[in-house]
Amino acid sequence: MRGPSRLVLTLVRIALRAYPQDFRHSFGLDMEQAFSDGWLDTRSRGRVSTARFLFRTLVNTTAMGIAERVQPSRSSNDEPELGPPMDAILQDFRHTVRALRRRPGFTFIAVLTLALGVGANTAIFSVVHGVLLTPLPYEDADRLVTVWAANEADPDARGNMSSPDIEDLAASASFESLVAYAEDDFALTGLGEAEVVEGARAVGSLLQVFGLAPQLGRDIESGDAREGAASVVVVSNAFWQERFAADPDVLGRILELDGRRYEIVGVAPPGFNFPGSSNLWHSHELDPGCGRGCHIFASIGRLASGATLEQALQEANAKAQSLQETFPDSNHEKLFALVPLLDLVVGDVRTGLWVLLGAVGLVLLIACANVANLLLVRAQTRSGEVAVRAALGASGRRLAAQVMVESLVLSTAGGAAGLLLAWAGVEALRRMAPADLPRLDQVAVDSTVLLFTLALVVSVALLFGAVPAVRSARTSLASSLGSAGPRSGGHRDARTRSLLLAGEVALSLVLLVGAGLLLKSFERLMAVELGYEPQNVVRFSLFLPASRYPDLGEIGGFFDRLEERLLATPGVDAAGSTLGAPLGTTRVVANLQVAGRPEAGPGRKREARFNTATPGYFEAVGIPILRGRGILPSDRVDAVPVAVVSQRFVEQNFPGEEPLGQAVTMSVDFGHGKPTFTIVGVVPNVVSSSLTSEAHAAIYVPLAQMGPGFATVHVRAREGVAPVLPTLRRVVQDLDPDLPLRDVETMRDAVQGKLAPTRFYLTLIALFAGLALVLAAVGLYGVVAYLASRRTREIGVRIALGADRRSIAGLVLREGVQPALLGVSVGLLAAWAGARLLDNLLFQVAPTDPLIFAGVTALLLIVVVAATLLPARNAARLDPMEALRAE
Amino acid sequence: MSDIPHLPLSPLDYHVLVALAEEDLYGYAIMKAIEKESGGALTPEIGSLYRVLARLQDQGLLTEADAPEDAPDTQRGRPRRYYRSTPLALKVLRAETERVGRVVDRARSLLVGEGRP
Known part of the structure; x- marks a missing residue:
């Protein structure tokens, strides 16, 4: 049994950072150990339990860490341990809801921001979950492996194999079974109008490999491949229901495929349609003249129980070496490549989807930073009320709890609205996804996705609530000591805000760079010299059966x-x-x-x-x-x-x-x-x-x-x-009335189909980058305007003393531009390091393309300046008399 | 009861002391023991538990103990930290149990008559 991964432990350690240092020194390692113990314990109960345990631990550790900072457990014991009593929390809740309803503008912006962040994350996560994380619907699906011919120059090549090679490999101990098949379309004639049916030729039982049994009759067997064996076919459950109305006497009927007669010997169980969307599997008579030089088969097998992929690969390549020596003509430099079935099905989209999830994660962080900023502003305007409550005896912890309740209420509302967005988003994603995005039917907002959203809501509340919560608690301590007036910690607040701003700008830059790189790739793809004119060409395939x-x-x-x-x-x-x-x-x-x-x-x-x-x-x-x-x-x-x-x-x-x-x-x-x-x-x-x-x-x-x-x-x-x-x-x-038209398509569609994946990622990343830019600009504007308003009096004095209006504007501009510049530098570094993740999605564009980096930086700076210009202009136009009267 | 300043105990404190009254235990084992002895009603989280352990230790109710020979392996080969209740803890536990017992007796006698007449 494996303990938690490094990534998971890092998460736990980050959460532990919430505790004061001396507490961590005493108990940090023990708490990590307790987490590892719990991880191993819940792991045996499945992934969902483990995820739930991780999530609970992270939330609880962070919350208790903050509580420990506010009220160390090693001094007094005047409040019960498990948080403020329930009625106090309810009271906070009612108070919060009333307060939020009194300020609909603030509430609307905060909830909308969070809804966009949570909604985008939930939608993309449902795709990642459905496509990448859900196991294939077969028994021990992780033991299903496809085998391909590779060569020493390209060990990851996925070429077809010859049937003798597959037979030799099937004998190795790491495989429980290995069956050769070839995907094919068949012209089905004799059942009404001629048509094409997807299917495969099989040299053994595919059903057995998948751990399934036929619904009726038997599956194709290896004996069916012998010379002179009868031609037989197994039909899919759907085919049986549609064409034969689920007739139990279907066995023995004849299907004419590509002009050849096959006897139906079995019906597959419901839902089985490997490879691709096969509806027919027919026997394939092996041609004795077609030996190791005939590379016409793909193959799929089941690893023996206990055998690992590495073992199987080692054994396969030892076998390949010996075949190279025995058959130098046909097997020169030939190796085998093993690809787990899930990898084969999911294929190229893995990187793209993780990148998308990363991108929406960044958007959510920006949203959190914005809401944290809003809450800080609010905390400022309410500091008078907080000080009064503190003076009346509310503990720091009680005040921090109230801020946390407010964060939770906001993030829950945002999460609920986000779920609605996600529902719509998943529908939109299904429609716009490229045709070759696999397993789209698995994508849905299901219980795991809901759990994910719940986790998001709580983590988001902690993320943007923690700073104002700690601030509130401190305020109360400070004011009860009488050391500060109603407006405390101003300088520190300004710094926190600047850092949040810098963070937003940095994250937006990373997203914009990604969008820029994809845009350039897309342009390059569109500009590819095809060598032919696809407009106004329609095409279809025909297969003339050898019999006629x-x-x-x-x-x-x-x-x-x-x-x-x-x-x-x-x-x-x-x-x-x-x-x-x-x-x-x-x-x-x-x-x-x-x-x-x-x-x-x-x-x-x-x-x-x-x-x-x-x-x-x-x-x-x-x-x-x-x-x-x-x-x-x-x-x-x-x-x-x-x-x-x-x-x-x-x-x-x-x-x-x-x-x-x-x-x-x-x-x-x-x-x-x-x-x-x-x-x-x-x-x-x-x-x-x-x-x-x-x-x-x-x-x-x-x-x-x-x-x-x-x-x-x-x-x-x-x-x-x-x-x-x-x-x-x-x-x-x-x-010829018996010739069906296969794959009718326009050449333009064929070309567009190849553009579709890039278009898909580009559209989404550009959408997220745009969202990030808007959020960052709004955040910037809000903070700069707020800071300027707090300096109204100072600005008034400066103007009265004869300060140049331009220098006043510069003063305010700097409040936004300085953190933005910091953000741009950090963002450039992060984008530089992170862009290589996109490498697989790019075409003829280096992940560090200097033009894109420069262009995006310029765009961002323009937006930054534009967002700060308005408050700066307002400040410069201030009437000094008004300003001096302001406070 | 007045000579013991620790009462009343919070439910989590009480369960920790009960678990440790039987044997020395390490962190996660305490969590499991509490879950078991409360019949699943209490499932303490790591963050909360260690704050309780820190406080009980601070109050002199717990001490650290050496890991026994048959302690399970740890992730990094560092010995596990076990906790042992002090004689004071047993005294507190007894006093609290008596206090709770009286409350329970009173409640029972009320409930026999289905509450107020």
Whole structure:
């Protein structure tokens, strides 16, 4: 069993700081020990208990620490230990509510500020909790691990594996089970109109790996992969209910998938749809000719109970070493990468979400600083009342308690309003989240989130209430000693306020820098040279089943006819097809061999993105031909095989040479042979897999000379895609009624989809930074105006004595600008240190981009000056006679 | 009772003294003991408990004691601090128990008749 982490212990130590030093010396270490004991004790009762224990300890320690300062426990014992008696607290409560209602302006500002802070935090926390912290809904989900092929150059790569490699790995002791699968879409025919269903091919029981049992029948088994085994399929519970009305006699029925017949042998339990949102899992007959060189499978397994990820990885890599030696051809430099399933599901969003939570945390701190400032001002105006109460015998502790009650009432009201904001915020977040943000369905304001908000409310009350509370207690002591008038501690107050201001400015600067960096990244992303024209292009994918389209003649003939008919459609300018559409999901990377050059050894082979194209493709997508020619209708199966390559391909393989006329072979075979291609043209590089990665070397060969029967058809419309859309399906149906259209989308949407995550983080961080800026400006204005009003008399004297009005304005301006400058310097340092957290979210922008830092600083300073200018101007215009009469 | 200035004890003080009357205990063990002997009605927090311990020690009701051989390990290898009640504490506890007992007896006699007639 593990004790509390360093972070947790640090929190406890910070809370312990509330106690006076001599108390900490005597008991600090023992209290930490007691906390560790309690941590271990509650840990066995689950995370929620532990969190509750931590939270209670932090709150209690801080409160008791303040109490100890006000009234040391080692002297007298005239009040009971557990705080003022209940009726006194109730009395404070009633008093507070009355007082707050008398000052609706103050109350409204304070509650609104807190509501914004608490609301934003609650909303973002519900996302973090739902997406990152909630375990996956499977038994011992932390033992579910996916395995990928990696290599020594890139040990974190996530490549597909070959099934013999997976089988070897499955035999290792750290895995209880390991099953190969391949995510796939299937054309389902024979049940009404042809359509695409998401699913997977499986070489074993996925359900068993997840610790589940089929609802009906059986799951796919390893025996189903043997040569000659019957083709079987398992359907999801939802599919069974929708398509077969939950018919218990569904077993034995036949599904036709991609033109092949599969017998239904099982129904999965409700809710199971791994991988992705699969509805079908069918058996996959392993091809004995397709050995360790065939990397077509992903795999998922369950670690043996007691085995750790590190052990499994060690064992896997020992296995990889031995495979490298035994099979140098196929396994050269090959390693395995193990990724916990939750990490795979959550993937890239982890950093982004934590950064967002950090950002809203900063906003909340700024909100607290603002409210603390407001309370200090109030404490000042009420110091007369406090002194009277102290003189009448109220103890310091009683007065501090009253301030704490006021803080709690304010923060509770703010928290309640914040919850409403959070409810609306979570809905807005769901709508604006990028499509690839996983597990959005788990995001909700649930009991854990409510607990979090409650914790926020109490901590917030302590944060902004502690300073005024201690101040109140001191005031009473001071006034009962008769050493100060009704307005005590003025100088110290001014310093506290300045520090709070500096803090607000520093925090705002950090947020603004983050927003600035993301904004610049977004600009850079928008400016990426795509290499094609995505406007007015709509696309869809087709899969021609081998049973009906067995050879290149059939395949080429189909696409010829299709594109001919599409071109004949009114409003269509161009149409063409390709295997690996830009920013699509299909990617084929292959080794290449230039004719006349010695064959490269293992691991030294050149790679290129392998693509097919029909004659109309380049025009449809808007890729210009730079040299030579494109693909022509005459490039048929019986003509000389040709290829068009990208500029990067030329740079990599023919530096300083003439590429046209060179002959290359590629390590790809779609079952129609492996021809030698003669290069006849050059096209620009295009952005193909993501906006942020460098364009690959690419080669395009005629679809009609190579296959396969899978391609994405791109249609360029003359004026917008909307009028063309309805005809697409009809054109395809006319040619082959059993071909469903897959993944219909506009190219613009495909590009926008890649921008979406950055847009999402940018929008939120910019929102929080804006909020921070407004709060800081309001805080600054309020404090400077207040301080100036307290110096009215002094200013009046100065003016009467002939002081220049400009120097008076400068005097007031300095009250705001000086702490702001301190805040800017601290903020710059903090942003400098913290910006690297954003590194993963940035594109072509250094986290320490000097322009952003300078620009943001300038913006902040302008706001600072603007916020202080008004009170400064008012002070300068003061009429000395009025001012001297003021007090 | 007038020779003992400590009465009445707060509920938490009382429970601490009861827990320590039986055996020497360290911080968290005292918390657990109080939770148990109060039937879960009192779940003291660390911050409050140590203020009580500090005060009771100050009043001469508690002293520190060496950790026994079989004390559980600590996080940093530092020996645990155990607390032991003093003879004065036992006296206070007895006096308080008598006082509370009288109150309880009185309350019982009232409640037998379902309160006021």
